[in-house]
Amino acid sequence: QSALTQPASVSGSPGQSITISCTGTSNDVGGYNYVSWYQQHPGNAPKLMIYDVSNRPSGISHRFSGAKSGNTASLTISGLQAEDEADYYCSSYTSGSSLVVFGGGTKLTVL
Amino acid sequence: EVQLVESGGGLIQPGGSLRLSCAASGFTVSSNYMSWVRQAPGKGLEWVSVIYSSGATYYADSVKGRFAISRDNSKNTLYLQMNSLRAEDTAVYYCARGRVGGTTHFDYWGQGTLVTVSS
Numbered sequence A: 001q002s003a004l005t006q007p008a009s010v011s012g013s014p015g016q017s018i019t020i021s022c023t024g025t026s027n028d029v030g031g032y033n034y035v036s037w038y039q040q041h042p043g044n045a046p047k048l049m050i051y052d053v054s055n056r057p058s059g060i061s062h063r064f065s066g067a068k069s070g071n072t073a074s075l076t077i078s079g080l081q082a083e084d085e086a087d088y089y090c091s092s093y094t095s096g097s098s099l100v101v102f103g104g105g106t107k108l109t110v111l
Numbered sequence B: 001e002v003q004l005v006e007s008g009g010g011l012i013q014p015g016g017s018l019r020l021s022c023a024a025s026g027f028t029v030s031s032n033y034m035s036w037v038r039q040a041p042g043k044g045l046e047w048v049s050v051i052y053s054s055g056a057t058y059y060a061d062s063v064k065g066r067f068a069i070s071r072d073n074s075k076n077t078l079y080l081q082m083n084s085l086r087a088e089d090t091a092v093y094y095c096a097r098g099r100v101g102g103t104t105h106f107d108y109w110g111q112g113t114l115v116t117v118s119s
Helices: none
Strands: A009-012 A018-023 A035-040 A047-050 A064-069 A072-077 A086-093 A100-102 A106-110 B003-007 B010-012 B018-025 B034-039 B045-051 B057-059 B067-072 B077-082 B091-097 B113-117
Touching (some): A035 A064, A072 A086
Antiparallel strands (some): A086 A100, A086 A106, B018 B077
C-alpha cells in the first residue's frame, strides 16, 4: 500500500483536459509544498513534470499544471495528446521516517 | 549534458549481496543530493536512500540496516551496497539527482538496473 493515494486509471480524448489527484496526510502533502509529479512511459525512466506543487521544469509544456488543496494535490493536463499516454506518479517530502513517499501511480489512457 | 548510467544489477540468491553503481557526467555528484529509487516489476516507485552533499545519509525503513549508499568523488560515481537481499528487493533500481528535504524532487534519472533476488 502506497503512502499517497492516486486513482489507478484516468482517461480522456485528444484535446480534452484531465486531472489526477494525489491524497496524503498533514505529514506529507498537506504539511509541505514539496509535491512533485513524474511521467513514465513503458520501459523508460520517470521524468520530472512538476515540482514544489506547481512549478514546471524547463522544457515541460504549459499544458501540465499542478495545484494543492489541504492534503490533496492534483496534476492537470490540458489539450490531451496521444504522447501524454503514460503512468503518472506523485511524490512528497514526509516528516515520517522515510523522507520521500510516492503515490501508487495513475495510468493515463488517451482514447 | 547530464547523464546517469547505472550498472551492477543481476540475479542474486536470497541473503546475498550486490553493489550497484551509478556513473554521473555533466555535473558533480559530491555537490548534489543523490538518491536511489526502485520499482518492483509492474509496481510503483519507492524511494530507497539519499546521500546529501554534506555526506549525510538516510534510508527507507524497508532497507535500513541492510543497504548503504556512498559515493566516490574521484570517479564521480554513486553506489548502493545491498546486503541480506530478500525476494521483495527485486526491482529496477534508478539513481536520481535531486534534493530531499526542503524542496524535494528528482530532476535527472538514470535508465535503471534490474536486480532479481531469487533462488
